[in-house]
């Protein structure tokens with residue numbers, strides 16, 4: 620849409636006309652037909668206020684938006700990485716096997732139960748250390764899962780704040 624010019628009518632109203640309407644007639648709200656002058660004269664008339672065109676995002680808003688996107692990506696990746704790097708509950712070697720058997724003690728067969736029993740008999744100190752090791756591993760696992768969740772949520776929150784700021788500043792910029 621090109622720029623419009625205000626064509627005064629005898630009734631006092633001003634009609635917005637475009638350059639392409641030069642030399643024609645326009646009807647005013649009062650019912651009177653007003654002749655639109657030729658282009659040379661038309662362009663000397665008062666210009667109609669431009670309708671506010673959608674403002675493009677400023678540099679700051681763009682940076683905020685990019686920050687939000689980056690935070691979102693980094694947050695997701697970090698959470699997933701933390702989740703993946705969790706210590707395995709499996710303890711290597713014979714104690715690991717015993718721990719595995721121990722955790723499935725409900726569904727153990729006779730041979731496995733005997734092996735577990737023999738293991739405990741052979742290494743009495745492990746009977747105390749092993750459950751503690753398993754417990755601490757489970758606790759660490761739970762703590763890391765929680766940490767990953769909190770971290771992910773924090774990043775999500777930060778990115779939301781960035782998005783909100785970017786959008787709000789866009790709206791503020793629009794009204795001024």
Ligand SMILES: [Zn+2]
Nearest residue numbers: 628630647649
């Ligand atoms: Zn009129």
